Structure formats: C-alpha cells, structure tokens
Amino acid sequence: MLALLLAAATVSTDFDGGNLGRIERLSPTHFRLALKGQKDQDGRNRQANWYYFRVDNATPGTEMRLDLVDLPGEYNYKPNRGAVTRDTPAVLSHDRKTWRHITAFEYDTSGPTMTLKVTPERSTFWVAHTPPYTxxxxxxxxxxxxxxxxxxxxxxxxxxxxxxxxxxxxxxxxxxxxxxxxxxxxxxxxxxxxxxxxxxxxxxxxxxxxxxxxxxxxxxxxxxxxxxxxxxxxxxxxxxxxxxxxxxxxxxxxxxxxxxxxxxxxxxxxxxxxxxxxxxxxxxxxxxxxxxxxxxxxxxxxxxxxxxxxxxxxxxxxxxxxxxxxxxxxxxxxxxxxxxxxxxxxxxxxxxxxxxxxxxxxxxxxxxxxxxxxxxxxx
Ligand SMILES: [Zn+2]
The missing domain is CATH 3.40.630.10 (Zn peptidases)
Structure with missing residues (x-):
C-alpha cells in the first residue's frame, strides 16, 4: 500500500519567476537540472545563474540530489565558468516565505556541476539561486x-x-x-x-x-x-x-x-x-x-x-x-x-x-x- 502513496517526485517551473532548462530524472531521488540562462540580442554574453523550481512528491526525510548543470557563460564578451559556484549556495523554502541556504552541496569544477543535497521536511519544496522577489x-x-x-x-x-x-x-x-x-x-x-x-x-x-x-x-x-x-x-x-x-x-x-x-x-x-x-x-x-x-x-x-x-x-x-x-x-x-x-x-x-x-x-x-x-x- 505504501508504494501507492509514493508518486514519483517531479520538478516544475510553471509559476511566477520559475525557470530551468532541461529537466532529467536520473533516479527517483536524483535529478539533473540544466540552467536555461539567457543570451543577448546577438546570441552573446550568455549568463546562466537564475534558477527557481518546485519539487513535488518528494519523500520527507529522504535525501535528494539535484545536479545543476550548463553553467558556463560569457560576460562583456569574455568566457567564464559560470556564475553558480561554491561561493553562491542555493536557497530552499517549504513555504516561499522563509528561505535558508543549502549548505550541503558538492561543487565539481570539471563541468562545472553544483550538486545540491536536500533532505526535505515536506513533500513540496522550492529551490532558487537567491530568495525570490517577484x-x-x-x-x-x-x-x-x-x-x-x-x-x-x-x-x-x-x-x-x-x-x-x-x-x-x-x-x-x-x-x-x-x-x-x-x-x-x-x-x-x-x-x-x-x-x-x-x-x-x-x-x-x-x-x-x-x-x-x-x-x-x-x-x-x-x-x-x-x-x-x-x-x-x-x-x-x-x-x-x-x-x-x-x-x-x-x-x-x-x-x-x-x-x-x-x-x-x-x-x-x-x-x-x-x-x-x-x-x-x-x-x-x-x-x-x-x-x-x-x-x-x-x-x-x-x-x-x-x-x-x-x-x-x-x-x-x-x-x-x-x-x-x-x-x-x-x-x-x-x-x-x-x-x-x-x-x-x-x-x-x-x-x-x-x-x-x-x-x-x-x-x-x-x-x-x-x-x-x-x-x-x-x-
Ligand atoms: Zn546587475
């Protein structure tokens, strides 16, 4: 019976300020999430740092791994490794009112990839780059x-x-x-x-x-x-x-x-x-x-x-x-x-x-x- 209650976790961005690129489910508790980023009118100066998404049907108390990828970009026409780094931890909320930084993460410089390790308290939670102001x-x-x-x-x-x-x-x-x-x-x-x-x-x-x-x-x-x-x-x-x-x-x-x-x-x-x-x-x-x-x-x-x-x-x-x-x-x-x-x-x-x-x-x-x-x- 328990299995019936455990619908698969989902990631979505269909709300004010929400944004991600490609969403891939690697396992029930592991997602690869590409940042969409944004380019200018000439397709230059890509910056990929804003992400804001909701996870539903998570299992409270069970750790999830969320890999943020597709981070590199360009600033004033100079290429860079991206604006999401180990210095800029994500923020987490269960109610979109109070936000705390996610201090459990891995940052792999080779991608680079930022892997957030989240153990949710409730089945729905939100993650963003910084506390959203919509x-x-x-x-x-x-x-x-x-x-x-x-x-x-x-x-x-x-x-x-x-x-x-x-x-x-x-x-x-x-x-x-x-x-x-x-x-x-x-x-x-x-x-x-x-x-x-x-x-x-x-x-x-x-x-x-x-x-x-x-x-x-x-x-x-x-x-x-x-x-x-x-x-x-x-x-x-x-x-x-x-x-x-x-x-x-x-x-x-x-x-x-x-x-x-x-x-x-x-x-x-x-x-x-x-x-x-x-x-x-x-x-x-x-x-x-x-x-x-x-x-x-x-x-x-x-x-x-x-x-x-x-x-x-x-x-x-x-x-x-x-x-x-x-x-x-x-x-x-x-x-x-x-x-x-x-x-x-x-x-x-x-x-x-x-x-x-x-x-x-x-x-x-x-x-x-x-x-x-x-x-x-x-x-
Ligand atoms: Zn600015």
Missing part, C-alpha cells in the same frame, strides 16, 4: 500608502513600469532597483528603502525621492537573467534609443529627461545591483563629484552592512570601448545630463560584516541604512 511582492509594496505612483511606460510584453515619488523637498535623490531580473537582492533592499522612506519623515526632510522599484517586470515574471525579452541588456544600451526593442530603457530615460527639462535637478542617482562575490560603489565618470562620492562611500562603509571588496572608483565612459549599446545607466546619464549617477553592487556570497550569507532581512535592513546614508550625505 511581481507579487511588488504588488504588496504598491499597496503601501504615502507615495505618488506614475506609470511611465510599458515593457515589451505590456507590463506597466512604475515611478514612485516620496517627499517634495528641493533636492532629488533618484533610486533604481532590479535592472537585472536575477538580482532579487536589489528588490529586497528596495523594499526596505521604500518602507523606511514612508515610515520616517526625517528622511524626507528637504528631499524628493524618485524610485524605479522594478525595471524588468517581464524578466522577473519569466525568471530571466539580465536581458529584456528581446535580448537587450537593461544596464547597457543607455547610449542608444530604440523604444520598440527596449521600451524599458526608453521609459526610464524619458522620465528622467522630463524631470530635468522641467527645471529640476538630480542631486544623486543610484542603481543597485547584485554580483556573486564583488561589492562596490562606482561613481560617475570624471572628477566633478569626487568629494560627494567620497563622503557617501565613507558613510556607507561606517554605518551600513555594505562591505566593499574594493575602494570607491569612478566609471569609464563606456563598458566596451568602440561599441554602440554598451553604456550602463551611470555612464549614459552622466553623458546626457552630467548627473552624479552611481552604481552599487552587493554580493550574494558570504558578507564578512554580517558574518553570514545575506538573507532577506539583511537586504531589507540595508535598504533602510542606504536611504539614511544618502539623506545624511545630501542634507
């Missing part, structure tokens, strides 16, 4: 009162792109979250930042906060990596204008242009990203904003869980010399309006200041610390 989480944040919302445009697939305004002071701080779909940590920090700005009037003293809360809703829905559904990297291409192929960038740039042409300034701009092991703050090209950048870097280093792996540095004018479509948002906005635009990367690997792998609550707390530091630097 469009459902954004909907919950949208319901928070105290901000003005504008729809600045639509994605390739017609999803709305939001711009939120909080406060009405003379200075402007403009924050951008989740340009890249895989970087859920950026969204959790954004969530913490927005909640802090709504809760604490002192942070709004003298400052208008403009916020792009989620820049690639199509990618977040499909479990994308870093390109829009037409293959355009949403943090390159800031030096080209093509509203049909990349309406996301056109909408974001259009909202900034409108603000500037209305006579307002942008005193600080920041786009927040995630990497595997690097953590840094990149200032705008040139020397005009070095003093402000140095002050902000000091505040972040001293007062937040930002744990830089390199010193403050200033951007080149493009990511790839001699090629069109290779300016990131910092480079593009600086070239266009001389905006003091910054980019921050935060690692998903062990953070020495936290003493652990970053969790959702660490990201949310950092979001609050981030807006506190920016307000202090500006006020």
């Amino acid at each position: 469009n459902e989480h954004l909907e919950a944040l949208r319901k928070q009162p105290g901000k003005h919302e504008a729809v600045i445009g639509k994605t390739v697939q017609g999803r709305p792109l939001y711009l939120w305004t909080i406060g009405d002071g003379p200075k402007t701080a403009w924050l951008m979250f989740r340009q890249h779909a895989w970087e859920s940590g950026s969204s959790w920090a954004g969530d913490g930042a927005v909640r802090a700005l709504l809760a604490d009037a002192s942070l709004r003293q003298g400052i208008t906060w403009k916020i792009f809360p989620l820049c690639d809703p199509d990618g977040v829905t499909h479990g994308g990596v870093r390109f829009n559904v037409n293959g355009y990297d949403l943090n390159r291409n800031w030096d080209v204008s093509d509203p049909a192929k990349m309406p996301e960038i056109a909408a974001q740039r259009g909202a900034i242009d409108t603000w500037i042409s209305s006579g307002r300034t942008i005193d600080f701009f920041l786009s927040l990203h995630n990497t595997e092991t690097g953590e840094y703050l990149e200032g705008p090209p040139g020397t005009a904003h070095q003093e402000f950048a140095t002050r902000l870097f000091g505040l972040l280093k001293a007062g937040t869980t930002f744990a830089p792996t390199r010193e403050l540095f200033f951007a080149e004018t493009t990511t790839t010399a001699g090629m069109k479509g290779r300016m990131n948002v910092v480079q593009g906005l600086h070239a266009r309006h001389r905006i003091p635009a910054f980019l921050m990367e935060q690692r998903i690997s062990h953070n020495p200041k936290l003493g652990r792998l970053p969790a959702i609550e660490d990201r949310v707390r950092f979001g609050k610390e981030l807006v506190e530091a920016i307000a202090k630097a500006l006020q």
Whole structure:
C-alpha cells in the first residue's frame, strides 16, 4: 500500500519567476537540472545563474540530489565558468516565505556541476539561486500608502513600469532597483528603502525621492537573467534609443529627461545591483563629484552592512570601448545630463560584516541604512 502513496517526485517551473532548462530524472531521488540562462540580442554574453523550481512528491526525510548543470557563460564578451559556484549556495523554502541556504552541496569544477543535497521536511519544496522577489511582492509594496505612483511606460510584453515619488523637498535623490531580473537582492533592499522612506519623515526632510522599484517586470515574471525579452541588456544600451526593442530603457530615460527639462535637478542617482562575490560603489565618470562620492562611500562603509571588496572608483565612459549599446545607466546619464549617477553592487556570497550569507532581512535592513546614508550625505 505504501508504494501507492509514493508518486514519483517531479520538478516544475510553471509559476511566477520559475525557470530551468532541461529537466532529467536520473533516479527517483536524483535529478539533473540544466540552467536555461539567457543570451543577448546577438546570441552573446550568455549568463546562466537564475534558477527557481518546485519539487513535488518528494519523500520527507529522504535525501535528494539535484545536479545543476550548463553553467558556463560569457560576460562583456569574455568566457567564464559560470556564475553558480561554491561561493553562491542555493536557497530552499517549504513555504516561499522563509528561505535558508543549502549548505550541503558538492561543487565539481570539471563541468562545472553544483550538486545540491536536500533532505526535505515536506513533500513540496522550492529551490532558487537567491530568495525570490517577484511581481507579487511588488504588488504588496504598491499597496503601501504615502507615495505618488506614475506609470511611465510599458515593457515589451505590456507590463506597466512604475515611478514612485516620496517627499517634495528641493533636492532629488533618484533610486533604481532590479535592472537585472536575477538580482532579487536589489528588490529586497528596495523594499526596505521604500518602507523606511514612508515610515520616517526625517528622511524626507528637504528631499524628493524618485524610485524605479522594478525595471524588468517581464524578466522577473519569466525568471530571466539580465536581458529584456528581446535580448537587450537593461544596464547597457543607455547610449542608444530604440523604444520598440527596449521600451524599458526608453521609459526610464524619458522620465528622467522630463524631470530635468522641467527645471529640476538630480542631486544623486543610484542603481543597485547584485554580483556573486564583488561589492562596490562606482561613481560617475570624471572628477566633478569626487568629494560627494567620497563622503557617501565613507558613510556607507561606517554605518551600513555594505562591505566593499574594493575602494570607491569612478566609471569609464563606456563598458566596451568602440561599441554602440554598451553604456550602463551611470555612464549614459552622466553623458546626457552630467548627473552624479552611481552604481552599487552587493554580493550574494558570504558578507564578512554580517558574518553570514545575506538573507532577506539583511537586504531589507540595508535598504533602510542606504536611504539614511544618502539623506545624511545630501542634507
Ligand atoms: Zn546587475
């Protein structure tokens, strides 16, 4: 009779943010799971790091082996062994609310292959690269009162792109979250930042906060990596204008242009990203904003869980010399309006200041610390 209860375990991705390539069942408790990854409009720069799947009909208490394969890729046209390594353990949940890192795994450099060893507590569980932040989480944040919302445009697939305004002071701080779909940590920090700005009037003293809360809703829905559904990297291409192929960038740039042409300034701009092991703050090209950048870097280093792996540095004018479509948002906005635009990367690997792998609550707390530091630097 017991055998009748033990249906075969299955792996699926048919939900918001879910993504895998080929799924192979090697035994009742062993699966080989290829990462689909994503390539750009020219079939280059493949990045394969976002995976998010559900296992059903697992046997609680029995170990499963889940091999993640097809990891190698390319970044800025240079080949690599992939962004899933022993430094970036997967996360596991039984309820999609609380997530913990899977610390039992093997990483075989020859494939490479990351083999997760999971002993589930229930028959259904979820596994992802980092704790997912989906469009459902954004909907919950949208319901928070105290901000003005504008729809600045639509994605390739017609999803709305939001711009939120909080406060009405003379200075402007403009924050951008989740340009890249895989970087859920950026969204959790954004969530913490927005909640802090709504809760604490002192942070709004003298400052208008403009916020792009989620820049690639199509990618977040499909479990994308870093390109829009037409293959355009949403943090390159800031030096080209093509509203049909990349309406996301056109909408974001259009909202900034409108603000500037209305006579307002942008005193600080920041786009927040995630990497595997690097953590840094990149200032705008040139020397005009070095003093402000140095002050902000000091505040972040001293007062937040930002744990830089390199010193403050200033951007080149493009990511790839001699090629069109290779300016990131910092480079593009600086070239266009001389905006003091910054980019921050935060690692998903062990953070020495936290003493652990970053969790959702660490990201949310950092979001609050981030807006506190920016307000202090500006006020
Ligand atoms: Zn990014």
